[in-house]
Amino acid sequence: FGMNILVWLVVVVAFTDTGAYFIGKSFGKTPFSPTSPNKTWEGAIGGIILAGIAGTFVGHLYFSWQIAFLTSLLVSASSIWGDLFESYLKREAGVKDSGSIFPGHGGILDRLDGYLFGAVIMIVILRGLA
Numbered sequence: 001f002g003m004n005i006l007v008w009l010v011v012v013v014a015f016t017d018t019g020a021y022f023i024g025k026s027f028g029k030t031p032f033s034p035t036s037p038n039k040t041w042e043g044a045i046g047g048i049i050l051a052g053i054a055g056t057f058v059g060h061l062y063f064s065w066q067i068a069f070l071t072s073l074l075v076s077a078s079s080i081w082g083d084l085f086e087s088y089l090k091r092e093a094g095v096k097d098s099g100s101i102f103p104g105h106g107g108i109l110d111r112l113d114g115y116l117f118g119a120v121i122m123i124v125i126l127r128g129l130a
Helices: 003-027 041-059 065-093 108-129
Strands: 031-033 036-040
Touching: 003 036, 003 041, 003 065, 003 108, 031 041, 036 041, 036 065, 041 065, 065 108
Parallel strands: none
Antiparallel strands: 031 036
C-alpha cells in the first residue's frame, strides 16, 4: 500500500499510546490487565477513541470514511493487545526490559509492539475491504 499507509499506521498507534497514557493518568481507576498493572480501562478506551478520530482523518485521504474509521479503531485496539502481549512475554521471561537500547522505556520491543500487531491487522483489513 505504500508509505502513506505506513504514516497512517504510525498516527494510529502513536495516538493510541499517547491517548491511553494521558487519559489513563488523568481518569484511570479500573485496572485493565494483570499483565500490565499500570494500564486502565479508561486509558485503553480513551486511547482507542482518540486514535480512531485522528486515524480517520488520515485514513480518509486514501479510503472512505467508513473504512478509515473501522480500520483506525481495529488497528488501535490491536496495538493495545500487542503491548499487552509483549508485557506478558517479558513477565514470562522474568525481565523488566526487552533490551538496553532505550533505558527506562522497556527496550526496543516496547517501542515496536503496537506497530507489530497493528500492521498485521491493518494489512488484513485493507486487503479485505479496499
